[in-house]
Amino acid sequence: xxxxxxxxxxxxxxxxxxxxxxxxxAILPMLQFVQKKYxxxxxxxxxxxxxxxxxxxTEIGSVLSFYGMFNTSxxxxxxxxxxxxxxxxxxxxxxxxxxxxxxxxxxxxxITVDGKFALRTVECLGACGGAPVVQINNTYYENMTNExxxxxxxxxxxx
Amino acid sequence: MSEKIVLKYADVPEQKNIGTYMKxxxxxxxxxxxxxxxxxxxxxxxDKSGLRGRGGAGFPTGKKWGFIPKTSPKPKYLVCNAxxxxxxxxxxxxxxxxxxxxxxxxxxxxxxxxxxxxxxxYIRGEFAMGADILVSAINQxxxxxxxxxxxxxxxxxxxxxxxxxxxxxxxxxxxxLLDSLEGRRGMPRLKPPFPVxxxxxxxxxxxNNVETLANIPxxxxxxxxxxxxxxxxxxxxxxxxxxxxxxNKPGVYETPMGISFKELLKxxxxxxxxxxxxxxxxxxxxxxxxxxxxxxxxxxxxxxKKAGSMLGSGAVIVLNExxxxxxxxxxxxxxxxxxxxxxxxxxxxxxxxxAKVYKRIMDNKGRDGDxxxxxxxxxxxxxxxxxxxxxxATMPVVSSIKYFRKEYEEHINGKCNHTxx
Numbered sequence: 001x002x003x004x005x006x007x008x009x010x011x012x013x014x015x016x017x018x019x020x021x022x023x024x025x026a027i028l029p030m031l032q033f034v035q036k037k038y039x040x041x042x043x044x045x046x047x048x049x050x051x052x053x054x055x056x057x058t059e060i061g062s063v064l065s066f067y068g069m070f071n072t073s074x075x076x077x078x079x080x081x082x083x084x085x086x087x088x089x090x091x092x093x094x095x096x097x098x099x100x101x102x103x104x105x106x107x108x109x110x111i112t113v114d115g116k117f118a119l120r121t122v123e124c125l126g127a128c129g130g131a132p133v134v135q136i137n138n139t140y141y142e143n144m145t146n147e148x149x150x151x152x153x154x155x156x157x158x159x
Numbered sequence: 160m161s162e163k164i165v166l167k168y169a170d171v172p173e174q175k176n177i178g179t180y181m182k183x184x185x186x187x188x189x190x191x192x193x194x195x196x197x198x199x200x201x202x203x204x205x206d207k208s209g210l211r212g213r214g215g216a217g218f219p220t221g222k223k224w225g226f227i228p229k230t231s232p233k234p235k236y237l238v239c240n241a242x243x244x245x246x247x248x249x250x251x252x253x254x255x256x257x258x259x260x261x262x263x264x265x266x267x268x269x270x271x272x273x274x275x276x277x278x279x280x281y282i283r284g285e286f287a288m289g290a291d292i293l294v295s296a297i298n299q300x301x302x303x304x305x306x307x308x309x310x311x312x313x314x315x316x317x318x319x320x321x322x323x324x325x326x327x328x329x330x331x332x333x334x335x336l337l338d339s340l341e342g343r344r345g346m347p348r349l350k351p352p353f354p355v356x357x358x359x360x361x362x363x364x365x366x367n368n369v370e371t372l373a374n375i376p377x378x379x380x381x382x383x384x385x386x387x388x389x390x391x392x393x394x395x396x397x398x399x400x401x402x403x404x405x406x407n408k409p410g411v412y413e414t415p416m417g418i419s420f421k422e423l424l425k426x427x428x429x430x431x432x433x434x435x436x437x438x439x440x441x442x443x444x445x446x447x448x449x450x451x452x453x454x455x456x457x458x459x460x461x462x463x464k465k466a467g468s469m470l471g472s473g474a475v476i477v478l479n480e481x482x483x484x485x486x487x488x489x490x491x492x493x494x495x496x497x498x499x500x501x502x503x504x505x506x507x508x509x510x511x512x513x514a515k516v517y518k519r520i521m522d523n524k525g526r527d528g529d530x531x532x533x534x535x536x537x538x539x540x541x542x543x544x545x546x547x548x549x550x551x552a553t554m555p556v557v558s559s560i561k562y563f564r565k566e567y568e569e570h571i572n573g574k575c576n577h578t579x580x
Binding site: 019021022023024025026027028029031032062063066067068069070084085086087089090122123124125126127128129130131135138139140 | 245284288322405411482487490
């Protein structure tokens with residue numbers, strides 16, 4: 001199983017690799033590709049990246065650990081990121097976080113038992129004109145209120 | 160006073176399609192640049208326009224371009240810094256999502272000016288939609304012959320690739336950005352050598368902000384004198400201000416440089432809930448706080464510097480009379496502590512010490528002498544770090560103590576009178 005996955009990945013990786021001057025520059029794009037495909041980056045896939053690039057897996061791991069957007073364990077179907085920096089804070093980000101903690105019955109940084117939702121606070125998402133901002137997977141939701149949040153969550157629960 | 164240059168068409172539906180962009184005058188500047196100007200003449204034109212970098216430092220763009228070596232055994236690169244992450248800033252996103260071809264055209268002209276054949280847009284990882292928009296706009300531009308091999312029959316190859324970050328504020332610092340582009344942990348490099356000489360892949364590299372590059376087609380279209388006639392003598396052109404916080408209409412507002420803060424506040428429909436102004440960050444969280452005493456200040460590089468602050472990225476965060484300044488500063492210190500890359504000790508240790516002192520103050524365990532301790536740690540960080548992140552962390556600390564020392568004392572004595580932020 002793992003072998004066939006890795007063979008598939010290697011094919012995609014060759015396409016990514018062609019775009020860059022040095023193999024090293026393909027590290028972030030490859031890790032992003034893996035995360036998009038599997039939701040997280042497993043140890044095995046770190047090794048696949050290392051093999052394709054001819055670098056050690058320790059080096060790949062070192063780069064991986066620097067960046068906040070990479071998950072190294074299985075992530076939830078819906079990753080909820082609440083911006084908690086100043087502009088969102090002024091518009092009630094803390095209330096949104098409390099609402100979500102109660103609604104999902106988890107604490108910030110945790111994942112629901114069914115693996116459906118994970119809740120994290122993040123730094124400025126660069127959308128302060130629509131504060132408070134919540135990012136779910138790749139989508140931004142702006143001017144959030146508890147009511148709007150409830151609607152989105154119950155919609156996602158049905159998925 | 161609503162003269163728009165960069166965001167002129169950003170609200171037009173379908174402006175991100177090349178047809179609409181061209182209908183609105185797009186891709187006229189690039190053919191003109193290639194046929195009417197030598198690369199050096201474009202650099203001179205941009206220099207004459209007075210355009211200064213819009214990412215925060217405000218360095219004259221034409222001068223910076225002039226530092227790229229004319230001859231180089233290595234290829235030259237242009238890198239667009241779209242790692243927009245300074246708290247309060249959301250202007251580059253407005254350009255990227257609203258008018259991506261303006262940025263692409265600006266980058267093609269800039270590549271020609273400095274002699275680069277390959278350019279990268281380093282966009283923060285969270286801007287997934289922006290990255291997709293840029294990729295399809297680049298493909299459209301390539302199909303139309305504005306990018307790729309032999310651009311418009313000029314014999315020149317100019318191409319752009321989008322590179323996504325992965326969640327690290329520090330990568331907005333230009334040398335950390337380069338390390339990230341090279342597939343490393345995004346840690347700042349020691350300067351000199353500067354990236355213009357030894358940058359991406361140890362080659363001459365020009366790094367410019369999105370808003371800076373988006374001004375270039377307009378300067379070609381309308382001339383340097385036209386551009387220099389907008390704004391103030393030393394801060395020419397317009398600025399996109401991002402207004403957030405306690406205002407009725409937060410958002411992006413493009414106005415000529417030098418507009419008063421009071422006017423800007425009026426554009427955002429004033430302070431929310433009829434409250435009074437207490438303080439504001441004029442250019443993002445890394446710029447010293449100003450107060451209601453600065454209501455008439457002109458928003459440009461030199462006026463804000465004179466007032467002890469900076470124009471920064473033009474991110475104006477407004478706080479009303481009820482906001483707690485200690486809590487605001489504490490929140491930002493935590494941000495800088497978390498985003499410090501850990502490479503140099505004054506920043507790594509200093510931001511952590513600051514955060515610890517703030518934490519005990521916020522936990523009602525503040526001690527006598529803590530205010531002076533915060534100032535002393537800030538003093539030791541400032542000017543001693545590899546990159547500006549350390550300095551930035553001290554800005555909210557020192558400026559909030561300067562204007563609101565009493566609030567710190569109240570906190571330490573266990574009586575903060577302000578509503579929750």
